[in-house]
Structure formats: C-alpha cells, structure tokens
Amino acid sequence: MTxxxxxxxxxDGLDSSPxxxxxAGLRANEARYFANKYESDxxxxxxxxxxxxxxxxxxxxxxxxxxEFASPVLEVFVYNDDELxxxxxxxxxxxxxxxxxxxxxGGKRAVGFxxxxxxxxxxxxxxxxxxxxxxxxxxxIRGSYFVIKGEHPLPPAAA
Numbered sequence: 001m002t003x004x005x006x007x008x009x010x011x012d013g014l015d016s017s018p019x020x021x022x023x024a025g026l027r028a029n030e031a032r033y034f035a036n037k038y039e040s041d042x043x044x045x046x047x048x049x050x051x052x053x054x055x056x057x058x059x060x061x062x063x064x065x066x067x068e069f070a071s072p073v074l075e076v077f078v079y080n081d082d083e084l085x086x087x088x089x090x091x092x093x094x095x096x097x098x099x100x101x102x103x104x105x106g107g108k109r110a111v112g113f114x115x116x117x118x119x120x121x122x123x124x125x126x127x128x129x130x131x132x133x134x135x136x137x138x139x140x141i142r143g144s145y146f147v148i149k150g151e152h153p154l155p156p157a158a159a
Contacts (some may be wrong), residue, residue, distance in 0.1 A: 006032035
C-alpha cells in the first residue's frame with residue numbers, strides 16, 4: 001500500500017507505464033481532491049491486493065457498455081465511508097477509471113474516465129465525448145463518464 005502525496009509527485013507503482021510521469025500527475029491530482037473534499041489520505045494498492053474491487057469495476061464496464069481494456073491495471077484506490085464507495089483503477093496506458101457509487105437507494109452511480117496528458121483515448125472509448133480540464137499537477141486531463149443503470153452488488157471491500 002502506498003500513500004499518494006499531491007505535493008511530492010512519485011512514480012511509485014506506476015513506473016512500468018510508458019506515460020508514468022503524466023499518470024503520476026493525474027493520480028496526485030486525485031489525491032489532492034480527496035484530501036480537500038473528504039480529508040482522506042489517498043492510499044493505493046496493487047490489483048493483487050484488491051482483486052474483488054478490480055473484478056467489480058470490470059464487471060460493471062462489461063455489463064453496462066461491453067468495455068474490456070487490454071492495458072493492465074497497475075494500481076487500485078478505494079474510498080469508502082457510510083455514504084460512498086468510490087474506487088479507482090490506474091491502467092498502464094495512462095487511463096484512470098473510477099466508479100462513484102452512492103450507497104443510498106436511488107443515489108448517484110456513474111463510471112468516470114480520465115486520460116493522462118498526451119494519451120489518446122483507447123479504441124474502447126471512441127464513442128465518448130471528452131471534456132478538458134487544466135491541472136497544475138497533471139497538465140491537461142480529459143474526462144468522460146456514463147451513468148450506471150443496472151444493479152451491481154458491492155464487493156466485500158465496500159462493507
């Protein structure tokens with residue numbers, strides 16, 4: 001497990017990515033958001049340490065939109081409190097995928113995609129429209145999302 005700093009950008013856990021510096025900046029940007037919004041450390045783990053979270057997100061992508069990524073997952077982040085379950089996956093190609101899942105019945109549930117600076121959208125996401133955001137930590141981030149319509153029982157990590 002690694003605590004991600006948004007003041008000292010580190011490549012730890014991402015060094016096998018061909019876009020490691022850009023992906024590290026994107027991860028640091030997310031760490032800053034969670035520190036400011038939820039006063040939470042941004043602790044990442046390997047996919048082997050959180051296989052149920054990786055499987056849950058992959059199942060949502062497959063069943064909701066038929067999406068399967070070829071790039072391997074390098075890191076997993078999970079934010080979990082009484083109201084939200086909000087995991088993220090960081091892929092070697094520079095893509096970050098998160099699932100915002102409000103635990104209350106009828107709450108917000110969506111999948112978000114963020115592309116590291118300089119990364120072309122993967123073919124699996126060609127149909128999505130992308131918005132741009134500037135970040136001091138990550139440069140230009142492009143993002144998109146879709147609303148989850150189906151039911152997907154939360155993994156044990158959300159308990």
